Amino acid sequence: MTFPITSNSLVKDIVNELPKTSDVFKKNHIDFCCGGNIPLSEAVAQNGLNMDTLITELNVVFEKYQNAEKDVEVWTDSDSNTIIDHVITNYHRVSEEELAALSPYVTKVSRVHGDNHPELIKVYELFYEFKKELMEHMAKEEAVVFPLIKQLADGTVENREEAIAMIVELEKEHDHAGEILRQIRAVTTDYELPLDACGTYRLVYARLEALEGLTFMHVHLENNILFPRYLA
Structure with missing residues (x-):
């Protein structure tokens, strides 16, 4: 293109x-x-x-x-180290950048339009809850769980049960992040814009929806391709 x-x-x-x-x-x-x-x-x-x-x-x-936004069907046949490196580069770094960039827009729209559109106050609260949890989640993945998965892959892990338990905990965190995103979609009525929505208002909804898609693909790669290799 x-x-x-x-x-x-x-x-x-x-x-x-x-x-x-x-x-x-x-x-x-x-x-x-x-x-x-x-x-x-x-x-x-x-x-x-x-x-x-x-x-x-x-x-x-x-x-x-x-x-x-490229499709990721090729990852099914990739080794775990390759998938982990791809997730860090294309999802962790991209998500961190987008969360930082989007924050002032979410804050501005809720402050300027929140009186007439109280759902934006809820969007503000949910967004910052999501941001905090996802940042902590990604940091834990990189510092602790991904190294353990690499050890599981090469057979050098010292405590397999502990490693598996941490993977299961990540899946629970994925579920909670998904629930926050579903709440944002619900309170915005599937990102439906009001007639008086300004450009920044439209921007926030568009980027929140794109962030949802990015997060769902991130979770898909882990929950449906990477983690099942070690939870079976």
Whole structure:
């Protein structure tokens, strides 16, 4: 797939198509919300930017987004070390980056629109609960459980029962993370936008839904491909 953005693309359309590009616009002080109905060339001129540099920054986001969304059916036949390295690179690092980037948007939308849309206050609470739990979960996987799985794979683990128990605990944490995401989807009525939703409001819903998809694929790789090898 070729990169679809040109100097004539509207800023708001770029963000609608690739929500993560909002980080590039925010960094360059380009209003993608209320002032997003202008072509990229006009935004560049208004802010004294270099078009080629901006296109390059947007292209980096596009490439990363495309790579994160690729199908993973090949992992069924991959060894455990390869799967673990793939999960860390393409799910842990990507999730950490997205949670950090999305946090200020969630906070802003709940603060600005929470009075008229109280569901956003609940979204704020659920998002930060999810963020805290997922960050702790991924840190535990990398520091403790993934090394144990590698030892299970090569037959050097000292306490197999303890290792298995920790894998089972990870599955329970996956279930709880999934439940938080389901609650977010429920309170937003499947991310249905109200008529008065501004660009940032739309951005938050789009990126929350994308984060849900990223997390579900992360969990799928572990629960359905990696963990069963050692829980059978």
